[in-house]
Amino acid sequence: MSRKDSIVKRLKGIGVGAGYFSHFQYEAWNRIPEAAIIAVCNRSVAKAATIAEEFGIGKVIPWPDLGNLLDETKPDFIDVITPPETHLEVVQLAAGKGINVICQKPLAPTLEESRQIVDLAKNAGIRFMVHENWRWQPWYREIKRQLDGGMLGQLHSISVRMRMGDGWGEDAYLARQPFFRDYPRLLVYETGVHFLDTFRFLGGEVATVYARLQKRNPSIEGEDSGQIVVGFESGATAILDASRYNETDCRNPRYTFGTVRIDGSKGHLELAEDGRLLRKLLGQSTESIDYPHGTKGFAGDCVHSLQRHFVDSLLAGAPFESTGDDYLKTIALVEACYRSNQSGKVVRVE
Numbered sequence: 001m002s003r004k005d006s007i008v009k010r011l012k013g014i015g016v017g018a019g020y021f022s023h024f025q026y027e028a029w030n031r032i033p034e035a036a037i038i039a040v041c042n043r044s045v046a047k048a049a050t051i052a053e054e055f056g057i058g059k060v061i062p063w064p065d066l067g068n069l070l071d072e073t074k075p076d077f078i079d080v081i082t083p084p085e086t087h088l089e090v091v092q093l094a095a096g097k098g099i100n101v102i103c104q105k106p107l108a109p110t111l112e113e114s115r116q117i118v119d120l121a122k123n124a125g126i127r128f129m130v131h132e133n134w135r136w137q138p139w140y141r142e143i144k145r146q147l148d149g150g151m152l153g154q155l156h157s158i159s160v161r162m163r164m165g166d167g168w169g170e171d172a173y174l175a176r177q178p179f180f181r182d183y184p185r186l187l188v189y190e191t192g193v194h195f196l197d198t199f200r201f202l203g204g205e206v207a208t209v210y211a212r213l214q215k216r217n218p219s220i221e222g223e224d225s226g227q228i229v230v231g232f233e234s235g236a237t238a239i240l241d242a243s244r245y246n247e248t249d250c251r252n253p254r255y256t257f258g259t260v261r262i263d264g265s266k267g268h269l270e271l272a273e274d275g276r277l278l279r280k281l282l283g284q285s286t287e288s289i290d291y292p293h294g295t296k297g298f299a300g301d302c303v304h305s306l307q308r309h310f311v312d313s314l315l316a317g318a319p320f321e322s323t324g325d326d327y328l329k330t331i332a333l334v335e336a337c338y339r340s341n342q343s344g345k346v347v348r349v350e
Contacts, residue, residue, distance in 0.1 A: 017081030018042040028304035095124035118324030129320040130327040134194035135201040136302040138293040152264025158238040162258035165247030186222030211337040216245035
C-alpha cells in the first residue's frame with residue numbers, strides 16, 4: 001500500500017442524506033485526501049444510489065439499516081445532510097455509538113431541540129460541528145482578515161443586501177428545494193441564519209435585534225423577505241435587507257448571495273456580486289483587493305473549505321469554529337428575530 005492510499009483511508013465517513021445540497025458536500029469530500037465517504041444512507045434508496053454512482057461511494061444503505069451500518073463499518077464521522085426534523089434522531093444514534101458528527105443547519109426545527117442535540121453530543125464525548133459554510137466563503141474570510149489587521153480601524157457597520165429572485169412564482173423552490181414552500185419559517189430560519197452567524201464572525205457578539213418580516217409570495221407558508229437590524233456589544237451595527245422574492249441583475253445570485261458594505265473609522269470595504277472586493281480608505285482612492293476566489297463548488301467553494309477545516313481539526317484534536325455551543329448563540333439570534341417581528345420591538349439578546 002502506498003503512502004497516498006494510506007492517507008486516503010485515515011478518516012472514514014458515512015453520508016446521511018441525498019438531497020439537492022448533498023451534491024456539493026459529496027463532491028467536496030472527494031477533494032479531501034485525508035477523508036473518504038464509504039457509504040451513503042437515505043430514505044430514498046434510488047437517490048442514494050444516484051449519489052453513490054456519481055461520487056464513487058461503495059455502499060448504499062436504506063434509512064432503517066443505518067445503525068447496523070455504523071456497527072459494521074465503525075466510521076470516524078457521520079455527515080448529516082438530512083432535513084432538520086431528522087437531525088436529533090441521527091445525532092442520537094451516532095452519539096450512542098461514540099461517532100463524531102458534522103451536521104447541516106438548520107440544526108433543528110426549534111431552539112429547544114437544537115439544545116438537545118448539542119447536549120447529546122457533549123454528554124457522549126463526541127466531536128460535533130455544525131455545517132455553517134457562509135463564514136467560509138472566501139470574501140468573508142478576506143473581510144475578516146482586513147478587520148483583524150486593523151485596515152478599517154474600528155468597525156462601524158455592516159450592510160448586506162440580498163435579492164435571490166428564486167421565490168416569486170407559483171412554483172417557487174420546486175425545482176431545487178421544494179420543502180422550502182412548506183416551512184412555517186423560511187427567510188430567517190433557513191437563509192438569514194447564515195448572515196446572522198457571519199455577523200457574529202465579523203463583528204462579535206450581539207446585544208440587540210430588531211426585525212420586520214414579510215411574506216411576498218402567497219403560494220408559500222413562511223416569510224420570504226425582511227429587514228433585520230443587529231446591534232453588537234461593541235456598539236457597531238449590522239443591517240440585513242433580504243428578499244428571496246425580488247430579483248437581482250447579476251448573472252449568478254447564488255455566488256455571493258448579495259452585496260456587502262463594511263464601514264469603519266478608517267474607511268470602507270465593498271463586496272460586489274461577482275466577488276470583487278474594493279477598499280477605500282478615507283481621503284484615498286478606491287483600490288481592488290486581490291484575493292483567491294472562484295466558481296468551483298458552492299459559493300466560492302466554501303463547502304470544501306469548511307470540510308477541510310473539519311478534517312484538519314479532527315485529525316489534530318483542535319477545536320472547531322462552529323461548535324454546537326457556539327452555534328446555539330446564532331440560533332438564539334434567529335429566535336430573537338421572530339420575537340421582535342411578532343412584538344414590533346427591539347429584543348435584547350440574553
